Amino acid sequence: MKKSISVIGLGNRGTEYMGFIKAMHGRKAYIHSLCDIRQQALDDFAPAFDVPKYRQYLSTDDFFSRGVVSDALIIATQDASHYEITKKALETGYKYILLEKPVSGNENEYKELRDLAKEKKAILIVCHVLRYSNYYSKIKKIIASGKIGDIVSINHTENVGYFHFAHSFVRGNWRDEFTSTPSILAKCCHDLDLISWFMDSPCVSVSSTGEVGHFKKENAPAGATPYCTGGCKAKKNCPYDAEALYITDPFYKAKFIKYMGRTLTGKANNSKADIRKAIDCGDYGRCVYMCDNNVCDHQLVTMKFENGAVATLEMTAFSDKMFRQSHIVGTKGELICYGAKLEMRIFGGEHHSVFTGSPGFTGHVEGDIRTVSNFIKIICGEKTDLKDVTTIEATVASHDMALAAEESRKNGGIPVLLKESVKA
Ligand SMILES: NC(=O)c1ccc[n+]([C@@H]2O[C@H](COP(=O)([O-])OP(=O)(O)OC[C@H]3O[C@@H](n4cnc5c(N)ncnc54)[C@H](O)[C@@H]3O)[C@@H](O)[C@H]2O)c1
Structure with a gap:
């Protein structure tokens, strides 16, 4: 029988996932109920997914008052509501939940959700979509194979793109850390998740510097x-x-x-x-120099891991294109990762480009598609090994690292020790 999936939050992300379910998994799953606080969103999307009026909800209170109405639930509302809605979903009894990142900017909240998911025996997956892409899975496989030896360091940069940064983090939804989260969590929890996943060792210390350097009144022309x-x-x-x-x-x-x-x-x-x-x-x-933004437009984070390896993450608004780059250094070789290109150089041995999928089909969208496929497989019982799945358990590491980076940054860059360190 087809699995039913409800969606809360019919914005860019929620409706993208709905589209993938319909287009790629229509034989296995369908959209059951929709919930959004905007009537316009329900009117825009319910017809295309054949969701009848009685399964459309304008508030989560109304939605959850019906109990568990579907096999699975996607939560794709804005950051600040993730905790309350997910808590309610777990308490209501949903067993398969796909939650957009970041989980929360408050450590007690995301840890409470982790514990609640465990208590309720629910699978709560956080959308760290990059992990599911061929590109990053390939990197993980190479590291795990031991080909480049033990990891010594990772130097990673998230080039947000000047226009993307202005859209999302100066003018848009993620401009204010108090209504969303600091940019190092909102934008870079993916990067921190990847670093932690590649390291396969708990992060023990974090320090960071950064600021709102450019997008402020005094820089207006x-x-x-x-x-x-x-x-x-x-x-x-x-x-x-x-x-x-x-x-x-x-x-x-x-x-x-x-x-x-x-x-x-x-x-x-x-x-x-x-x-x-x-x-x-x-x-x-609005003029980018006259907005009410307060999240860093550039930030540098340095991390030390229990296995002795180190990593740096640079987040910058100032790049012409949106891309990530990493230099992953092991005792026997290195990986040069630049946009969609991946090169492996073994010291004294082979140097070659690693094929990670069709050109033009690597990265975020591919990750989005595979995140949904992975979720459907789990709901259908086709995938039971959750080792590399971005469960809430695994996501705690990236969120801890981001919050530690903020704490360090706000205290002049002093190192913050992670007491209860975990690996992704
Ligand atoms: N995984 C990723 O790579 C990735 C990328 C971009 C955004 N995100 C995250 O995805 C989430 C959604 O982002 P988006 O761009 O789709 O946002 P959006 O603003 O386009 O959509 C959010 C939707 O949720 C609805 N909503 C808000 N509060 C609600 C509530 N209490 N109950 C029901 N509906 C509610 C809004 O009306 C809107 O339709 C954010 O948390 C964002 O940080 C993740």
Whole structure:
């Protein structure tokens, strides 16, 4: 029998997962119920997934009051609501939950969810999607094979991309650590998860520095106005001009998040006029130097692991493209990981490029697709080995490291010791 899956939060992520379920797993699973606080979201998506009115909910209270209505649940609301909703889902009795990251910016909360999931014998999986991609699975396999020896160090950079950073972390949903989480958790819990997973050893000490260096009032160019379309005199030479980014720049329209119009307007079917209005007076039309952002635009984290290895993570807003790069050094060889390319160099031996999948199909979207496939396999009982699955148990390490980095950063970079260190 087909497995039923309900979804809470019909934004970019939730509906992307729904699309994969319908398009790729339609013989095994279907969307049962939908819950979103916006009627528009229910109206936009319920018809395409054949979800009848009586299985559409405008509040989680209403949704959970019906008890367990489906075999599994996806929670893809914004960061600040993850803890409450997941707690309720576990208490209601859901046994298979896919939760968007980050779990919470509060250590007590994510550890409470870990313990509650264990007590309820529920499988709570956090969407550290990169782990499921061919690219990162391949790296993990090479490390585990011992080919490059014991890991000595990992030097990893998350190049967020100037336009992506401006969209999400200056103008958008993740600009305020108090309503979402610090950028080192919101953006880099994936990177910290990968580092911890590759190390296969608990992190014991973290130190960090970083700040909101660029996106602040004193850096506004002469003639800048609060909204880009409000008569800004610096518009022409500003890479963050909202009109160029969201309307006139063909690169942006073609390559960056295709559903940007939906984020700007809150509507799946948005017109040019809706986007224009959103730019003229909405959050995404604001001057990047005059926003209410407080999350770091560059941050460096150094980590020491129980096995003696060390790692650094650099998060930067300032790159032309969005990509990650890592240099993973072992006692017998090294891995050079750059965007979708992966090269293995064995000291005194073979040097070669490692094939990780079709070009153009590596990275985040591939990870998203495989995260859903993995979840479906688990719900269907086809996968029972959870060793490399990003369960809440495994995710604690990345969240602990991110919070320790913030604590260190706010205290001038002094090392923070992780008392209860765990590995991912
Ligand atoms: N795994 C990843 O790589 C990845 C990438 C991007 C975002 N995320 C995370 O995914 C989550 C969702 O991001 P998004 O871009 O889809 O956000 P979004 O704002 O597009 O969607 C969130 C949806 O949740 C709804 N919502 C908010 N509060 C709700 C509530 N209490 N009950 C029901 N519905 C509610 C909103 O109306 C909206 O439709 C965030 O936590 C984000 O940090 C993860």
